[in-house]
Amino acid sequence: MRLLQCGRFRLPLERPLIMGIVNLTPDSLSGDGIGTDAARAVAHAQAQLEAGADLLDIGAESTRPGAAPVAAADELARLLPVLHALRDSPVPVSVDTCKPEVMRAALAEGAAMINDIAALREPGALAAVAASDAAVCLMHMQGEPRTMQTDPRYGDAVEEVAAFLKARADACVAAGIARSRIVLDPGFGFGKTLEHNLALLRHLERFGAEGYPVLAGLSRKSMLGAITGRPVDQRVPASVAAAVLAAAHGAAIVRVHDVAATRDALAVFNAVEKTP
Ligand code: HH2
Numbered sequence: 001m002r003l004l005q006c007g008r009f010r011l012p013l014e015r016p017l018i019m020g021i022v023n024l025t026p027d028s029l030s031g032d033g034i035g036t037d038a039a040r041a042v043a044h045a046q047a048q049l050e051a052g053a054d055l056l057d058i059g060a061e062s063t064r065p066g067a068a069p070v071a072a073a074d075e076l077a078r079l080l081p082v083l084h085a086l087r088d089s090p091v092p093v094s095v096d097t098c099k100p101e102v103m104r105a106a107l108a109e110g111a112a113m114i115n116d117i118a119a120l121r122e123p124g125a126l127a128a129v130a131a132s133d134a135a136v137c138l139m140h141m142q143g144e145p146r147t148m149q150t151d152p153r154y155g156d157a158v159e160e161v162a163a164f165l166k167a168r169a170d171a172c173v174a175a176g177i178a179r180s181r182i183v184l185d186p187g188f189g190f191g192k193t194l195e196h197n198l199a200l201l202r203h204l205e206r207f208g209a210e211g212y213p214v215l216a217g218l219s220r221k222s223m224l225g226a227i228t229g230r231p232v233d234q235r236v237p238a239s240v241a242a243a244v245l246a247a248a249h250g251a252a253i254v255r256v257h258d259v260a261a262t263r264d265a266l267a268v269f270n271a272v273e274k275t276p
Contacts (some may be wrong), residue, residue: 004213004252005180006092006135007112011054013213015274016247018262019094019255020045020053021219024060024078038081045086051259055113056089058082059096063117063190065149065222072101083109094137100124107132113183117141117190119168126175137183137215137253138168142191149191157196158203161186166210183253184208185215189223197223201242204249213252218242220257240265248273 002013011017022045045056060078061070079095083106086093092112097103100122103114112134119138120126129136140161142152154160165184172182184207186200207214218224224238225231236258243254243262247269256262 002213003180004135004183005133005178006055007110007133009092009112011092013252015270016243016251016266017054017253018052018259018266019055019057019215019253020048020051020259021255021257022048022056022058022082023062024058024082025062038078038085041082042085045082045089048259049089049091052263053091053259055092055094055253056086057094057096057113057115057255058086059115061097063096063145065145065189067145069146072099075099075102076105079106080109083111086110092135094135098122098125100128103128104131107134113137115139117145117187119165120172121168126171126177129172130176133181135181135183136172136177137185138165138172139185139215139217140164140187140190145190149189152191152193152196154196157192157199158206161200162206162209165207165212169210169212179212182212183215184210184212185217188216188218189221194223194226197221201245201249204246204251208250208252214250215253215255216243216246216251217255218246219255236261244269 004011022041024041060075087110094113094115095106095111096115098116098118114129114134115137117139169182186207188197219239220232220235224235228238240261244265246254
């Protein structure tokens with residue numbers, strides 16, 4: 001059985017796993033940012049668990065296009081009380097950060113996964129993860145959040161993203177991170193037009209060609225707004241459809257805001273596609 005090594009957890013990868021988002025930000029893309037209120041964040045995390053999340057992903061810096069950066073000290077002040085309260089979580093807690101300093105402190109506070117939209121490119125990030133037993137999600141992004149949607153361009157988006165992810169996975173392995181700890185993510189909406197995003201979803205299997213599990217984050221994203229004409233607070237049906245399509249194209253993990261709806265949809269998917 002294929003397993004993802006994730007701190008003290010070993011996650012089976014036969015069926016798509018649901019990563020429930022907990023945004024500790026005042027300005028998140030999805031509009032569900034909880035601000036800096038740790039008690040509210042912990043309550044939201046518990047609700048995501050009760051709804052059936054297989055992992056939690058906690059982020060304290062918004063990565064939406066145009067978002068302003070947050071200082072490491074502020075990111076930590078938001079994250080650490082929540083991580084502390086979730087130390088005995090029954091599922092792995094992932095932390096969405098690019099900063100090695102934040103990674104080290106989060107790992108010391110029990111984080112079982114680092115989710116890095118910069119794919120451990122910050123100096124010191126590879127070493128921070130290598131020194132732990134946590135999993136890591138390496139995401140592709142063209143440019144940086146402030147400007148990435150200005151004019152994204154690729155020759156062949158699928159092959160360029162796949163080559164980048166392979167190079168980052170190779171860098172992880174060279175730094176001493178076991179293959180069984182690595183997850184790859186094409187980074188929907190991160191320096192991509194709608195056409196690029198659709199091509200990535202159509203060819204999602206390609207990102208698993210090196211044998212690593214693939215994570216897909218499509219939930220409530222603007223590409224779904226572009227397709228449906230819906231504002232961010234009305235994108236649950238489109239998000240659920242996108243999660244099922246990602247699963248059908250081989251996603252091992254779907255990163256979502258709406259865990260309960262996604263769980264039911266994936267139960268149908270599993271009954272049809274994953275029952276021997
Ligand atoms: N998307 C967002 C943030 N982190 N991490 C991974 N691995 N993949 C993604 O697609 C991804 C991510 C953006 O979504 P959200 O958390 O809703 O918004 P914000 O960063 O503005 O809080």
